[in-house]
Amino acid sequence: MPHTVPARREKSNGHHNENGAGGPVPYRLVEEIVARSVAGSWRQAKLEWDLAHVFVTEPDSPGICTCGHYPIREHCVIRNRKSGNKAVVGNWCVKRFLGLPSGPLFQAFKRIMKDGGAALNQAAVEYAYGQGWINDRQREFYLDTIRPFYRLKGLSPKQRAWRVEINEKVLAHAAPGWGVRHA
Numbered sequence: 001m002p003h004t005v006p007a008r009r010e011k012s013n014g015h016h017n018e019n020g021a022g023g024p025v026p027y028r029l030v031e032e033i034v035a036r037s038v039a040g041s042w043r044q045a046k047l048e049w050d051l052a053h054v055f056v057t058e059p060d061s062p063g064i065c066t067c068g069h070y071p072i073r074e075h076c077v078i079r080n081r082k083s084g085n086k087a088v089v090g091n092w093c094v095k096r097f098l099g100l101p102s103g104p105l106f107q108a109f110k111r112i113m114k115d116g117g118a119a120l121n122q123a124a125v126e127y128a129y130g131q132g133w134i135n136d137r138q139r140e141f142y143l144d145t146i147r148p149f150y151r152l153k154g155l156s157p158k159q160r161a162w163r164v165e166i167n168e169k170v171l172a173h174a175a176p177g178w179g180v181r182h183a
């Protein structure tokens with residue numbers, strides 16, 4: 001689909017400045033995302049995309065962002081709700097240029113990768129539930145035990161063990177390589 005960006009291309013640094021909100025958008029990101037969108041301009045095209053799936057890869061198996069940046073470990077699979085197309089974009093570009101709420105998810109996943117007894121945040125719990133990684137009871141337990149009351153009081157050994165178990169379940173999906181390595 002034709003769009004208007006090429007006329008304003010700045011060849012010197014591979015970026016252009018049409019975005020406004022997040023600073024200069026990498027040219028390749030604009031090109032690739034607009035090509036997979038129904039709208040013909042970046043400004044409109046970026047609004048068609050949702051977060052479909054996120055995952056963290058191990059340092060020895062990084063990926064590449066749609067903008068061309070390599071390596072990335074924090075992967076977002078984004079999906080265009082009008083065209084059905086998908087793209088893999090790094091967390092940094094997603095937060096900065098697409099404005100999708102991937103940041104808190106990666107913060108939570110990285111926290112439990114470092115410490116299996118640490119807590120996910122509410123966004124990550126709801127995300128894991130929405131993906132079908134955890135069931136109703138696990139979601140309820142988790143949301144209950146991340147309230148300030150438990151943060152002060154601490155979890156019982158049994159509650160802590162359950163949290164660790166749920167964390168492992170979440171990481172098996174959110175960081176598949178990590179799960180294998182630490183199994």
Ligand SMILES: [Zn+2]
Nearest residue numbers: 065067069093
């Ligand atoms: Zn990128």
